[in-house]
Amino acid sequence: MNQNNKVKHPKGLTFLFLSEMWERFGYYLMIGIFTLYLKDVKAGFAMTEAEAADLYGTFIALVFLTPFLGGLIADRYFGYTKSIIIGGLMMGVGYCMMAIHSLPILYLSMTLVIIGNGFFKPNISTLLGNIYSTPEYEDKKDEGYNIFYMGINVGAFICNFFGAALYILLGWGYAFLAAGIGMFLGVGIFLYGMKHYRAFDVKKGMQQGDMSFLKIVMVILFPAVIAGVIGWVVPTQVLGHALIGSPSTDAFIFACIPVIYFYGSLLAKADKSEKRPIAALLTIFAVVILFWAVFKQNGSALNTWADRYTDRHVENPMAAKIFSGLSLSQQLTMAKDSVPLYDEAFRLQKADGKVLQEYNYPTYFKNVAPEKRLAEGTQIEVWATNISQSINPGWVILLTPLIVAFFTWLRKRNQEPTTATKIAFGLLISALSVLVMIGAVYSGGNGAEKVSVFWLMASYGVITIGELFLSPMGLSLVSKLSPVRITSLMMGGWFLATSIGNKLSGVLATLWDTYENKANFFWINFFLLLFSALVAFMLLKWLNGIMREKGIK
Structure with missing residues (x-):
């Protein structure tokens, strides 16, 4: 054991770490500005809050749905390195195409990112596990994944500063x-380091008990596509409007029905030894959907909060110099007909909700406290909205070592909670993070005045603890409880739950403008998470019993 501790990590880790860091750099840079770009009246698509949130929710839902298929294709046909390269190139082209200001091109570029992520995301993690599969490095696998996970968050943290500087100084494109x-x-970087992991790119092919890819397409994908088309077309044709929210939401809900039915059939057809573990996993999948529904509002509702309700004014001269390349110089002007900017209606809309015209864009000055209002012609420095997207990965970088050390301490005392218990507490802690945002609403008089960024930082800090209790634990639980013959399908179920939660986050965010009292919006999120946590705690005895039967914690 002492000898193993002296062994360094495999050389391939460095290249996979950097490859994943730059991939997450690109993805989170794009996500950080996505809804801001869609809502931009001058240089974007002038979408309303609801339209932007709906498209964002659909996008991130599909991004998390394709890794299941990408992993299966790599396992059986392409191999991991080829899949990673294909996926990375597709995403890179997709991001670049977003620079073209055209709605059809935007949809095409989103499609490339969705498919590309499906090939890239699951397979680089699998390849990392493979290079640690030799006896020499096996004891360092967990540590290697921790280092790799830090790469994800380093990329997610730094990208928003680059994005802010570029879109302010040069434009969204x-x-x-x-x-x-x-x-x-x-x-x-991945290609440059290929010699260090080429030997570990071993296709598994079809295993005994595996569903063929053709059967997966015919039994799961084809019915889902047909149901999605029905959901997009039928409600609007029959009712004259979407059944729930928008045609895209209807399509997504309808498309999920045959997939959910399929997973239900796995439980119904399972033999006695597999039935309880599968039931436990499906229960966990259902419970965590509401976590993702709230957590993934970071790019929609919480981005809007940072943009409109957070005091982003940089008053300190030294800080203003630091932010000068990242800030947006906004000039206080007089509105149409010499009406002061503070009193002007900022967004004028057509009857159908489309933006007709917007005066005095952007809207930063709309809710400045009376004592902080500035004289006409005053210029101020404010930090860019999308920088708030770096708060969560920043907390992950800071808190991960503390959470790991905490559970290590409990393990030494034989008091470490089970995986299912960690997930339940993760849901409860996440619910508490929403209470912080409710406090922020009351602090600012329901948007009458801007509030400190520390409210947002505190909320992200609390929900990050919930994330670290829940997200890695979910993946661990799938690997522990899944019957060997359907492990990949059950991992797909975890991604399906994430995908549904992501879409629901967009649906919830579309309701932002319908709540005059923004506290009520956050109260809804709080009660959804609290309900999910209560269900998890009620099921803990049953879940822990199943895990004991399997001989796992």
């Missing part, structure tokens, strides 16, 4: 191009 360049850098 250059920020999207930077995301693409980051992705291409990741692919280049």
Whole structure:
């Protein structure tokens, strides 16, 4: 054991770490500015809050749905390295195409990112596990994954500063191009280090008990596509409007029905030894959907909070110099007909909800406290909205070592909670993070005045603890409880739950403008998470019993 501790990590880790860091750099840079770009009246698509949130929710839902298929294709046909390269190039092209201001091109580029992520995301993690599969490195696998996970969050943390500088100084297109360049850098680094992991790119092929790819397409994908088309077309044709929210939401809900039915049939057809573990996993999948529904509002509702309700004014002269390249110089002007900017209606809309015209864009000054209002012609420095997207990965970098040390301490005392218990507490802690945002609403008089960024930082800090209790534990639980013959399908179930939660996050965010009292919006999120946590705690005895039967914690 002492000898193993002296062994360094495999050389391939460095290249996979950097490849993943640059891939996440591109993805989170794009996500950080996505809804801001869609809502931009001058240089974007002038979408309303609801339209932008709906498209964002659909996008991130599909991004998390394709890794299941990408992993299966790599396992059986392409191999991991080829899949990673294909996926990375598709994403890089997709990000660059977003620089073209055209709605059809935007949809095409989103499609490339969705498919590309399916090939890249699951397979680089699998390849990392493979290079640690030799006896020499086996004891360092967990540590290797921790280092790799830090790469994800380093990329997610730094990208928003680059994105802010580029879209402020040069425009949205250059920020999207930077995301693409980051992705291409990741692919280049991966290719450069190929000699260190080429030998570990071993296709598994079809295993005994596996569903064939054709059967997966015919039994799961084809019915889902047909149901999705029905959901998009039928409610609007029959009712004259979407059944729930928008045609895209209807399509997604309908498409999930045959997939959920399929997973239910796995439980119904399972033999006695497999039935309880599968039931436990499906229960966990259902419970965590609401976590993702709230957590993934970081790019929609919480981005809006940072943009409109957070005091982003940089008053300290030294700090203003630091932010000068990242800030947006906004000039206080007089509105139409000499009406002061503070009193002007900021967004004028058509009857159908489409933006007709917006005066005095952007809207930063709309809710400045009376005592902080500035004289006409005053210029101020404010930090860019998308920088708030770096708060969560920043907390992950800071808190991960503490959480790991905490559970290590409990393990030594034989008091470490079970995986299912960690997930339940993760849901409860996440619910508490929403209470912080409710406090922020009351602190600012329901948007009458801007509030400190520390409210947002505190909320992200609390939900990050919930994330670290829940997200890695979910993946661990799938690997522990899944019957060997359907492990990949059950991992796909975890991604399906994440995907549904992501879409639901967009649905919830579309309701932002319908709540005059923003506290009520956050109260809804709080009660959803609290309900999910209560269900998890009620099921703990049953879940822990199943885990004991399997001889796992």
